[in-house]
Amino acid sequence: MEIRLEKFSKSFGPVNAIEDMDLAIGDGEMIALLGPSGCGKTTTLYAICGLHRVSAGRIWFGDREVTHLVPQERKVGVVFQSFALYPHLSTFENIAFPLQIRKESNADIERKVKDIANTLHIEELLGRRPGQLSGGQQQRVALARALVRRPDVLLMDEPLANLDAGLRLEMRSEIRRIQRESGCTSILVTHDQVEAMSMCDRIALMHKGKIQQIGTPDEMYHQPKNKFIAGFIGNPPISFADGVVEDGRFVAQGLSFELPDQIKGASVSAGQKIAIGVRPEYLQPDFATAIEGEVTFIESQGREILYDLKLGGGQIFRSIQSSEQTCKLGDQIHWGIDVNSVFFFDEQGVRL
């Protein structure tokens, strides 16, 4: 089922949480709503499932408009951040609840619950209460309850936030597998970019109630539309430096290099203030455009080593290298950046 938001806005009294949001999600697609805390992810999710009334705009499921439908009529399965299992019911009764409400026959309920429990590997837990389950198990039960009545749409609000690191890794692929098997159009709300990148077909990056960019994880990483996106996506994060354009060169204190042709050709004029963004993997010892600085920080992450390089102008550039440690703290060194992989932004932060 396709989902479309048209000029969706939501305000709480004087606070505009979401303004004029357009979003289209393809049938069977899994999209991530990614963004920092308070950017309106949950608000968007609640509008789609009908728990929040929209202030303006429309919501479509396929060619059915659902803007003013109550949650009960929307066929949306939701996994809440806290899982929201019914504590007084057993796992079986929890999963069966949506079916019982629809007055399905006991035989049907029994079969469907067993089926979904099978898919999620929770058959042995059916007799237990939520209080007797671990976090990961509760999360599977919540997922089972959301999926058991075969919803058109599956919404998950930070479903992995309450799990420990190991379990999170396991559940990531697990959720993706189940989403593929069920073919549900899905939205995953998260503030963790790794989760968004690894689980979803596309990412919608939100900031202050607006979608900044929608695209595949690759596009988001390699073609960010603006400085916010470039800074949000990528771990360890990108490094920025401000400078001006002079004679077709980028010039900042302690740093100067020839602009690549596609930037020179574009609308930069002499004297214009611009900013560059360099991802850590494009600052390496043997790259062409030399920069000089002092090593101010070294962190070994096991397979890779993270360095901070402080330039003459005080800017800090990050580098991640997989070879063995070649320098030590305080060393003055010459490394290079790959100018063709550097992002250039104008003063408003829009990428050139």
Add this chain to the structure above:
Amino acid sequence: MDDRKTNWPLTLFLLIVSAPILIMYVWLFIDSVSEINIESIWPEKFTLRNWRFLTEEIPGHGSVWTATLNTTIFATSVVAIVVVLSSTAGYALSRLKFPFRAPFLGIVLLLHSFPSVTLIISIFLMLRMIGLYDTLVGVILVKAALELPFGIWIMKGFYDTVPWEIEMAGLQDGASRFQVWYKLVLPQIMPGVAALAIFSFMAGWSEFVLPLILAPSSDTRLLSVYLAGLIIDDYLSDFGLFKAVGLFYVVPVMIFYLFTQDKLMNIYGGGTKG
């Protein structure tokens, strides 16, 4: 609860402190089945004469069984009204947005702390006016009304502890607002409901002033009024009888309390986050 070790010194201390109360109850029992000289403390000989009120009417005081039945009807009706209204009103106050919600809550709290005796004259007049004076229904309504603020406030406190997301999940699973309340939320606050029921039952059972003033006739009389009537009666100075009736009056409460005390704890422990 079960695997906690008994703390003997503490138990002993509590035992000593509550000894006077225990001794009084034991005394009450012994006195009620013995003949006793008015000047002495010690019982003289065993008798069941004090319990004669169970089989015969004390002249001018009606049957104790009518009073017992009335008290039972009174207490259970109060429980029914208080539980049903508090559990629904508490939900509305905890969860629904409606005009004057905050002032309403304030007024409820005010009514709870209001000494109800001061209302008795106007209540008396009102009951006269609507023809419910000296009827069981009349006192039941009054007593229930006076218990409601406490009940509503307590229930609201319990509802406040139930997470919103449970209700959202219920709606999402297709349940109506009523089904969500009845099937998902109410079961979570059952300890609170049980505690409130017990609490109002005891309050109803021990109520004295309201029935004394609002339902004094012999066929609407409650046990508390019956007992007071015996004591006041100048022609009757039978202390053994008073004690036996008193015992008869408290025993149901004590038995009831023994079975329900753990539930009653909830009202003070669990849900009073206002």
